[in-house]
Amino acid sequence: MKRSNFQVNQKKPELELNKPPEKKMWQKQGPFSLWYFIVMLILLYFFQSAIQIKREEIPYSQFQHYLKMDQVSECIVGDKTIYGTLKLMDPKTGKPRRFITVPLYNSDLANALQKHGVKYRVAVESHFFRDLLFNWVLPFAFIFLLWGFLFRKMGTAGMNFLNIGKNKARIHAESLPRVTFDDVAGADEAKQELGEVIEFLRNPEHFQRLGGRMPKGVLLVGPPGTGKTLLARAVSGEAGVPFFNISGSDFIEMFVGVGAARVRDLFEQARTKAPCIIFIDELDAVGRQRGGPAVVGGHDEREQTLNQLLVEMDGFDSSSGVVVLSATNRPDVLDKALLRPGRFDRQIVVDKPDLKGRVEILKIHTRQLKLGSDVDLEVVARRTPGFVGAELANVANEAAILAARKNRDAITMADFEAAIDRVIAGPEKKSSILSPEEKHRVAYHESGHALVAELVPTGERVHKVSIIPRGIGALGYTLQVPEKEKFLATRNELLDQIAILLGGRVAEEIVFGDVSTGAQNDLERSSELARNMVCAYGMSEKLGALTFGKTSKSVFLGTEYGETKNYSEETAREIDAEVKAVVRDSYERVKKLLEDNRPLLDAIAARLEEKEVLSGEEVEAILKEYQK
Numbered sequence: 001m002k003r004s005n006f007q008v009n010q011k012k013p014e015l016e017l018n019k020p021p022e023k024k025m026w027q028k029q030g031p032f033s034l035w036y037f038i039v040m041l042i043l044l045y046f047f048q049s050a051i052q053i054k055r056e057e058i059p060y061s062q063f064q065h066y067l068k069m070d071q072v073s074e075c076i077v078g079d080k081t082i083y084g085t086l087k088l089m090d091p092k093t094g095k096p097r098r099f100i101t102v103p104l105y106n107s108d109l110a111n112a113l114q115k116h117g118v119k120y121r122v123a124v125e126s127h128f129f130r131d132l133l134f135n136w137v138l139p140f141a142f143i144f145l146l147w148g149f150l151f152r153k154m155g156t157a158g159m160n161f162l163n164i165g166k167n168k169a170r171i172h173a174e175s176l177p178r179v180t181f182d183d184v185a186g187a188d189e190a191k192q193e194l195g196e197v198i199e200f201l202r203n204p205e206h207f208q209r210l211g212g213r214m215p216k217g218v219l220l221v222g223p224p225g226t227g228k229t230l231l232a233r234a235v236s237g238e239a240g241v242p243f244f245n246i247s248g249s250d251f252i253e254m255f256v257g258v259g260a261a262r263v264r265d266l267f268e269q270a271r272t273k274a275p276c277i278i279f280i281d282e283l284d285a286v287g288r289q290r291g292g293p294a295v296v297g298g299h300d301e302r303e304q305t306l307n308q309l310l311v312e313m314d315g316f317d318s319s320s321g322v323v324v325l326s327a328t329n330r331p332d333v334l335d336k337a338l339l340r341p342g343r344f345d346r347q348i349v350v351d352k353p354d355l356k357g358r359v360e361i362l363k364i365h366t367r368q369l370k371l372g373s374d375v376d377l378e379v380v381a382r383r384t385p386g387f388v389g390a391e392l393a394n395v396a397n398e399a400a401i402l403a404a405r406k407n408r409d410a411i412t413m414a415d416f417e418a419a420i421d422r423v424i425a426g427p428e429k430k431s432s433i434l435s436p437e438e439k440h441r442v443a444y445h446e447s448g449h450a451l452v453a454e455l456v457p458t459g460e461r462v463h464k465v466s467i468i469p470r471g472i473g474a475l476g477y478t479l480q481v482p483e484k485e486k487f488l489a490t491r492n493e494l495l496d497q498i499a500i501l502l503g504g505r506v507a508e509e510i511v512f513g514d515v516s517t518g519a520q521n522d523l524e525r526s527s528e529l530a531r532n533m534v535c536a537y538g539m540s541e542k543l544g545a546l547t548f549g550k551t552s553k554s555v556f557l558g559t560e561y562g563e564t565k566n567y568s569e570e571t572a573r574e575i576d577a578e579v580k581a582v583v584r585d586s587y588e589r590v591k592k593l594l595e596d597n598r599p600l601l602d603a604i605a606a607r608l609e610e611k612e613v614l615s616g617e618e619v620e621a622i623l624k625e626y627q628k
């Protein structure tokens with residue numbers, strides 16, 4: 001079977017921007033100058049030989065013979081040749097014969113010449129051409145080449161000063177494969193809301209007649225990879241209108257004022273092509289709140305660009321048929337002015353897909369793949385909670401690649417399993433082999449997680465336990481699969497989650513009487529959960545249904561830089577005590593649970609150590625065996 005059947009036809013996000021045609025210095029100027037010099041040299045060579053008087057070449061001995069016979073009338077002695085005229089006449093021209101010979105120098109020559117009364121001189125041989133080459137041609141050629149090379153490197157900045165303000169957006173509608181809503185799955189609400197925009201673009205007059213006002217700007221908000229860019233392209237595809245695609249970061253150039261010029265130009269172009277869509281991807285790159293902590297360089301530039309964007313958005317009438325779409329995954333850092341009515345006043349949330357959505361997305365991305373009969377996309381979707389569209393596309397692609405690598409005729413479920421693992425945790429690290437003692441410990445650690453997950457009342461089913469080291473820092477992992485999508489967590493569920501996280505650590509302690517560094521991530525996550533229970537969810541009995549602390553976001557780089565403390569020192573102490581209590585109680589609980597079920601823990605760990613990977617069914621089989 002052909003390998004190409006396995007290649008996922010992934011549509012690349014459109015980054016292709018209309019760069020002003022690059023002037024290829026090297027191809028235009030470089031060879032031209034070089035040819036010029038070569039031609040010049042050849043011409044000069046012929047020129048020189050043309051002005052040279054025709055002489056007959058004679059052997060040196062002949063020359064000496066003539067010399068002895070007093071037949072040489074005149075000669076010029078160079079360091080490499082001797083030329084001159086003989087007294088003998090050329091029968092054809094009737095003029096004295098001219099000769100050239102290569103001498104064999106000896107000290108007697110001068111004497112002999114003198115003795116025979118020959119008029120002679122020694123010539124300094126001209127190095128004219130050599131000098132020309134080394135002193136003039138080569139240096140200039142070198143400078144020429146260097147110059148061309150540098151300008152080529154500098155590209156837009158060096159050569160295209162004139163084009164600098166032109167926007168890099170380009171009309172995509174004609175040149176790119178049309179994307180429609182059929183290519184986007186699992187974003188039904190977003191599609192529905194965008195439907196209105198499409199209607200408007202298809203038939204702007206109709207809307208105007210009814211006096212309707214379209215929103216000028218629609219902002220797509222959602223985590224990375226959820227298909228925002230794809231949706232925007234689909235809108236243009238559905239409406240069949242031109243699509244100006246530009247990314248926020250394209251506006252930011254090294255020269256102040258360029259971004260603003262680019263914005264102006266973009267809107268100008270769009271107006272001539274209306275109805276059309278301007279799509280500004282990653283709006284947060286240019287639309288960050290103004291007046292934040294100064295970033296070295298480029299800050300003024302960004303503000304100017306943003307201001308220009310605001311001006312342009314105010315400056316056009318929605319009836320002009322231009323709709324500005326935009327996407328961001330950081331709506332919280334956007335400048336408030338951008339979100340005011342008349343600008344991006346409509347926000348559409350594109351969220352991570354749910355189970356049904358994931359199935360649909362997988363269907364889209366396996367359309368061109370050859371799937372084995374055992375592949376159930378529903379199961380794949382069930383095992384990929386929290387995956388976004390881009391990751392699911394990646395899973396399908398990885399599965400295809402793995403199947404191709406194994407020379408299979410069709411992609412099997414096992415390929416999908418392996419692909420999911422790869423996407424979750426990076427490729428298997430076969431090379432980093434654990435020592436037997438480490439493996440023993442990791443087996444118990446993971447078994448601890450798995451057993452606690454099976455034993456606590458709300459624990460989700462264990463799907464897989466593995467002690468194959470993966471990615472960076474993960475020595476093993478226990479994967480649970482929720483039966484159904486969850487949107488809320490109760491207090492008991494959170495406590496069970498903390499228990500599961502602590503399971504690994506406690507198992508190590510019980511079995512080895514000592515703990516290791518392997519539980520760092522577990523502890524971080526369980527502490528955070530406990531703290532959130534107390535501070536954010538108001539789940540502490542002692543402190544009551546209050547929230548404490550407010551996390552503020554930094555404008556600069558959009559990182560969370562700290563908590564605003566809105567409680568007293570005393571409360572802080574209480575919070576700490578409560579968090580500690582939650583963790584301590586959970587720890588005791590897990591310890592008891594595992595001690596009571598020690599034979600089970602041993603059984604699972606032994607099997608895991610032997611097989612390295614256990615499926616949920618295998619774990620359950622062990623449980624059943626012991627519960628009899």
Ligand code: ADP
Nearest residue numbers: 183184185224225226227228229230389390393
């Ligand atoms: P975003 O712009 O939200 O970061 P993209 O639109 O760039 O995400 O999505 C990247 C790729 O992931 C898309 O080209 C597509 O192949 C895939 N993808 C993402 N979401 C979806 C979806 N809802 N349906 C189908 N494919 C999707």
Ligand code: MG
Nearest residue numbers: 228229281327
């Ligand atoms: Mg995007």
Ligand code: ZN
Nearest residue numbers: 445504519522
């Ligand atoms: Zn762990």
